Amino acid sequence: MRNITTITWLTFQEARRRRTALAALLLGLAFLAFFMTGFTLISNSLNRFDNPFTRTANYNLLLMAGLYVVHFLLIMLAIFASVDTVSGEISSHTIQTIVTKPVQRWQVLLGKWLGLAIMLVLYLGLLSGGMFLGVYLLTGYLPPNPVEGLLLLMLEALMLLSVSLLCGTRFSTLTNGLVLLMLYGVAFIGSWIEQIGTLFQSDAATTLGIVTSFILPVEAVWRRAAYLMETPLARNLPSPFSMGSVPSSAMVIYAVIYVVVAWLLAARAFAKRDL
């Protein structure tokens, strides 16, 4: 356990010393300030309408737009923060003095995973928590199921983290980054094929989209999260977040298993690899 926490500590230190954490914090705060400014301006004009129903739906729509960006940023951050952590230390030989200590290789991997996961949780907490709090203080509005929704967003980041460590044990940093972005691209387009297929009642397209979701179920989990946090009215308004088909809770279970299995495969590949 001590070995794992030491590596976790090291991962934090790296983010701190390399100013990654500071940059993420400052840019995150800038994003929040920008979002809240826009939200305030729009909510002021909404106050002229008396219909609380429309107002809530619009608050929800704005919040979902913000969360969609947070979801995207979180995925990108999960990729960029983790893409070099294993492959970089292998190619620079830094890993050699670490794994020749009385430490199991899987402990090194778990320590890194935990360190990065905690940082991503904090980042998600900062951005989405800041948005929720800001909106709540301004209007008293909170979306439905905020905790479940945010947990699902975190699940997306963990999926990319595990896949990144898995690819990092085999590929170079550049290849790993490319693979992750392409996987995300496939998941993204698969999700839209599913949506549009549902809209035009093409079963084949819908099935293709669902199958694509199994390759990397990030977008599927996002749509589930968005579905949970939307008001019934907002769900029916035309927007990028209204859904033709909503992934079931089975997809969430699949995603959790996906995180665990990808991590276990990463641990196995790392243990066997010549360093």
Added chain:
Amino acid sequence: MPDLVIDTTGLRKIYGSKVAVADLTLQVPKGEVFGFLGPNGAGKSTSVKMLLGLVAPTSGVARVLGQAPGHTPTMGRLGFLPEHFRFHEWLQAAEFLDLHGRLLGMDRVSRRHRIPELLDQVGLTDQARRPLAGFSKGMLQRVGLAQALLNNPELVFLDEPTSALDPFGRRLVRRIIRDLAARGTTVFLNSHLLGEVEATCDRVAFIKAGRVLRTLGLHDLEMGLLHVELRVNALTPELTSALQSLGLAFRVLEDGPSNAPRTSIAQSSAPAGSAQPLVRSNGSAAAVAEADGPTATLELTLTDEQLLPVIAERALASGARLYALTPRRLSLEQLFLDVVGTEDSGQ
């Protein structure tokens, strides 16, 4: 059977179609400073990596401190300075050592005690709070060496430990190795710098193309022949006969202003204490033009150090002007070329 710290049989590593290590069979007893010598690309580093569990052998058996390589608890009894000493450069030197102390399972108190001690030993006390990013290669190698010694290991692997060091650093590494040997630590020194090996090792193995060609104890050889370099103004017939009267074998390394290249000598053909003079230069050693200044350099082979003052006396008595009389240990370089072969693989 002595207590073996390293014991391998037929260790082999193949990368794709390339044989990195063909057959590594060696035994290193406890407390020995063992030199692992070979040309570049001979498989030295791969061998060390197999012994540390960094690389899985294709076949063969290895025991390190009685366990399979990479056995987790046993790794706490080892030290390792890798050939590529790259570390987390955003850590300060003391933090870097603290991290590795933590990974070794050392408690806070012993880390606090041990880290300044080691920084002092490698001459980096003033750099303790500087990030490694600003370190020179030599400083990185020093801090890497400190890292390898944190846990007072029973067995230390040093892979080319002086590759980035200046003469001060090299002397320091030599002193550290001697200190380790005095404490009974086994040292596995991977090097192609023969001087380092010659100065520190008890025994060496010559490796080429992933195979141990020969293992030999350096102390045995020290007790054997002693090479002495003699520099005089000229190799006169009087000097030649004076040396011959002592029953000394010698060869001319340099004679006259033409700077003739070194001639090679076969070790085995120089019998110890031989009464036969052994002259291996082109032409007669006596037929040399006299000149001013040190123009003649001879290499004498003798068996007894006590002959050194006698040689000086006889040389002076013969009328020669003596510029240098330098005893040299066994020429490991010559031995290396003899065993490994003179062909440069270019790797």
